[in-house]
Amino acid sequence: MSASLRPAIVSPGGTLEKLEAAVRFGADEVYFGGKTHNLRSQSGNLSLEEIDRACAFCRERGVKTIFLLNSFLHEKDIDGARACIDEVRSFPFDAYMVSDPGMLVLLRECGVETPVHLSTQMSTLNRLAARFWERQGVSRIVLAREVTLEEIRSIREHTEAELEVFVHGALCVSYSGRCLLSRFLSGRDANAGSCAHPCRWRYALVEEKRPGHHLEIIEHARGTEILSSKDLCLIERLPEYIKAGVDAFKIEGRMKSLYYAANVTRVYRQAVEVAASGGDYGAHLPRWMEELELLSHRPYTADLWNEFEGMKFEGVPYIRSALFLGYSLGQGRDGTEVRVKTHNPVRTGETIEAIYPPDGNAPGGGFFRVLEINEDEKSVAMAQPGRVYLFKLDKAVRPDAVFRKRADIEMERDEC
Ligand code: SF4
Structure with a gap:
């Protein structure tokens, strides 16, 4: 398989800044929603002005945009959905994502000819359903998370539509969400x-x-999470899914952090590059796994379908092994100075870690000592979250770095 034919990495763009990070860190396609009619109304989402900027940013870099219109419509929602389509139809999206067949009908009624992808929420599990959606003009089907590898192979043989599967992120205990x-x-x-x-x-x-x-209810030392599922992580099985004919791998997580979007994207991008070019996948796997362990997550499972069969009630505590500190907005006077938008506190004198966009097959980056922190030309001892500072480091850092600090913390609740 040539590199150009490798499956695409489809990354979440919960906000404009997360979207831009995902693109810098290797996304081939990004999915995002506007303020209405998508299934992540809590994830921030993009205003019309931000949608415009996102489209331009992606176009310049050859990255495709998928706009989400994937909520289910009640009768009362139809007029609003039509108005939403009218509002966004002039943007140069590469595809729309729908769940409700009514939204597909509305798009076509409004004269929108842009390709349409079908959301995993429609639970496509077999070739008959895939062919049905293909006949409706759907160009890509995001298969149900419950689909097995064997079923993907069979569906692949019977449809021309592109097939997309989720490879990483949170799962629902309910059927297809x-x-x-x-x-x-x-x-x-x-x-x-x-x-x-x-x-x-x-x-x-x-x-x-x-x-x-x-x-x-005692399930383990910290209580119980009886209804909670593990997180999906298919990195070990990615080559099997590529061989089965999957066209695109989707990363869940529009509500997760910029660091999450950047690091998962770069790991899976490197993995598909290596797998598709016949490289030594097993040799890189431990390093990729280590990176995925450094994200906020619940215990990983590689197979939703078999997860419940092997469930042993050991609980699914939230694990955070690295803290997202902030990301670079660009260089200062030289390579050792970097303007950082902070997400968590950083103190002068501490050692922080930078991760870099993919360049070769090993996740790049390094450790840096923070020599000085400046805000508005004034030196401060500690950078507060959510502000912009000038960091002076002990050596040169890339201007597109994302910063983290390793930790060993079990989280009480979801936090990214
Ligand atoms: S299973 Fe959990 S995450 Fe999924 S829809 Fe239900 S409450 Fe939400």
């Missing part, structure tokens, strides 16, 4: 993009005559 738990417990509808993730909450038992007396 169809779940009413969040709506029932918090009023936030998962099928409208507002899931509050109650499956990740900790639960206790209460006996009806003793309200307020919580009986702990």
Whole structure:
């Protein structure tokens, strides 16, 4: 397989800054939504001005844009969806992503000829369904997460449509994300993009005559996460999926951090490059796995379908082995000075780690000592989160670096 025919890496663009980081770190395609009609209404999403900037940024770099119109429509939503299409149709997206067939109908009624991808939410699991969607004009099908490798091979033989699968990120315990738990417990509808993730909450038992007396459910030392699933990680099995004929690998995580989007993207980009060019995949795998362990995650599983068969109730605590510190906005007076937008505190004198966009097959980067931190030309002892500082480092760093600090922390709750 030539490098140009390798599967695409499709990365999340939850915000404009995350989208740009994913592109710099190797995404072939990015998916993102506007303020309405996509399934991540809590992830930030892009304003019309940001959509315009995202399209221009991606075009300049030869990266494709997939715009999400993947919420399910009630009768009352149809006019709003039509208005949304009218609002965004002039942007040069490479594809739209839909879940609801009604949205596909609306796009065509509005005269939009842009290719349409079908979301995993439609649970495509077999060749008959794939051919049905192909006949409806869908050019790419994001298969259900529940599909097996064997089923992918069979579907591949029977359809010309491109096939995309999720390779990394959070899973739902519900079937293809169809779940009413969040709506029932918090009023936030998962099928409208507002899931509050109650499956990740900790639960206790209460006996009806003793309200307020919580009986702990003990699954492991820290309590229980009885409803929570592991995270998907297919890096070890990627070559099998490439051989099965998958055209695109999707990374979940529009609500995760910029560091997450950048690092997962670069690891999978390197992995598909090596696999598709016949390189020594096994030799690189430990290094890629190490990088994926340095992301906030729950314990990984390589196979959703078999996960539940082998489940041993060991719990799925949230693991964070590295802290996202910030990212470079560019160089200062020389290579040792870098302007950093911070995400967590950084102190003068501490050692931080930089990761770099893919360049070759090994994740690049290095460790740096922070010699000085300046804000508005004034030296400070500590950089606060969410601001821009000038860092003076002990040696030159790349101007497109993302910074982290290694740690060994088990998180109480999701945090990216
Ligand atoms: S509550 Fe959990 S299982 Fe249900 S949709 Fe949300 S993330 Fe998925």
